[in-house]
Amino acid sequence: THLDAGRIAVGEGAKAVALHARTASQRYSGEADWSEIARLKDHVTDVPVLGNGDIFEPRDAVAMMAQTGCDGVVVGRGCLGRPWLFAELAAELNGLPAPAAPNLGEVAQIIVRHGELLADHHGEDKGMREMRKHVAWYLRGFPAGSEIRSRMSLVSTLDELRELVGSLPADTPFPDDGHGPRGRQGSPAKVALPDGWLDDPDEDVVPAGAEVMHSGG
Numbered sequence: 001t002h003l004d005a006g007r008i009a010v011g012e013g014a015k016a017v018a019l020h021a022r023t024a025s026q027r028y029s030g031e032a033d034w035s036e037i038a039r040l041k042d043h044v045t046d047v048p049v050l051g052n053g054d055i056f057e058p059r060d061a062v063a064m065m066a067q068t069g070c071d072g073v074v075v076g077r078g079c080l081g082r083p084w085l086f087a088e089l090a091a092e093l094n095g096l097p098a099p100a101a102p103n104l105g106e107v108a109q110i111i112v113r114h115g116e117l118l119a120d121h122h123g124e125d126k127g128m129r130e131m132r133k134h135v136a137w138y139l140r141g142f143p144a145g146s147e148i149r150s151r152m153s154l155v156s157t158l159d160e161l162r163e164l165v166g167s168l169p170a171d172t173p174f175p176d177d178g179h180g181p182r183g184r185q186g187s188p189a190k191v192a193l194p195d196g197w198l199d200d201p202d203e204d205v206v207p208a209g210a211e212v213m214h215s216g217g
Contacts, residue, residue: 002036003043006019006043010044010046015048017044017048018049018050018052019037019040019049019050020032021033021035021037024191028077031053031054032053034053034067037053037070038070041070041071042069048071049070050072051064051065051070051073052073052074052075055074055075056077056078056180057088057179058088058089058092058093060078061093062093073089075089078181080134080137081134081135081136081138082137084102101174102174104144104168104170104172104173107142108165110138111138112158112161112162112165114134115127115128115158116158118131128156128157128160129156131161135149135152135153136149136152140178141174141175141176141178142168142172143169143172144168148164148167148168
């Protein structure tokens with residue numbers, strides 16, 4: 001079906017197509033099947049094809065592009081609490097030296113800026129509730145201590161966020177176990193499609209219930 005979707009997207013004027021190489025039933029379990037990205041790349045030749053799935057380190061992007069022939073990558077969970085990954089990817093793909101990983105003080109500055117942007121977008125109350133999960137990803141592997149982590153999981157104001165990150169030991173280097181997979185994990189699950197969804201692939205009428213919004217990201 002992703003081959004048909006790619007073909008249809010190009011026919012409708014898409015300038016690029018991307019594939020997250022997991023099935024709906026797989027969710028975030030197991031490994032992404034990069035061979036399906038290669039199939040899509042062979043099938044769609046008029047626009048760039050981007051691959052997504054299990055890009056957690058710069059070397060993963062290089063490996064995906066080499067194995068599949070895709071034109072670029074899309075990063076999802078890999079950048080959670082690690083937005084500097086994009087600078088690392090750019091350096092790797094352009095043959096440049098890797099930028100230095102941030103120490104805890106630099107990560108703290110990024111946390112505050114992230115919180116400020118969320119507050120600007122959502123308002124401070126909702127922004128800080130959103131920020132709670134991101135803080136856990138930012139602090140992965142750092143010796144922040146259980147008390148700070150617990151208080152950050154309940155942070156409710158920007159001033160409180162600034163106070164908490166200001167108490168972190170700024171000179172702590174980026175930890176080795178701060179790399180690797182992050183974000184959602186889980187087990188496979190049964191997929192339920194709307195009645196009639198697969199009866200006729202060429203039918204233009206959308207089955208009832210298909211418009212219900214749901215995000216797996």
